[in-house]
Amino acid sequence: KQEVTQIPAALSVPEGENLVLNCSFTDSAIYNLQWFRQDPGKGLTSLLLIQSSQREQTSGRLNASLDKSSGRSTLYIAASQPGDSATYLCAQDGNTGKLIFGQGTTLQVKP
């Protein structure tokens, strides 16, 4: 059974810290790995998509990496801000379009 796990479930940091969110997956035949942000009561906003042939993607202060051999992806957030407070979800796609989600990491950045 394909599974995606995110650790930690919750994280609280002071403003300005660099931080890493972790995502592990069991399916080595991964096609894409996508990171999302979800604000309370809202839908998901796509942050980064890493194709299986890529090792990382960057967007502004965000950098996501993918290591298929170890079944891991990390989302690095540089110089965190209170506006980064949200739940971050990773999801894998095995080329079916059906995303398998982790349970998310809820991030709180304190001013």
Added chain:
Amino acid sequence: DGGITQSPKYLFRKEGQNVTLSCEQNLNHDAMYWYRQDPGQGLRLIYYSQIVNDFQKGDIAEGYSVSREKKESFPLTVTSAQKNPTAFYLCASSTNTGYTEAFFGQGTRLTVV
């Protein structure tokens, strides 16, 4: 603006009632999906459609039905057979060409009263 529109934002259902959640997209995407999100859990796939007039069951399809008569629309009906329908429902779409990025609507919160 291109995107996915879900309506209504909040929906209340009485016991034994069927309700339909709307999902419309103007991204010209072939594939559309319905997910359910419960507190403390990740998203679980209910149904998906990769082309008009075709759809497949996801992991938790029991008590739900869908139709895909138009490329832009993928409505979800929560039937009375769904015993625990209170949840947050999210619709998504993507292209069907591989290495696809999924885009989500703002969700519908369904509550049984």
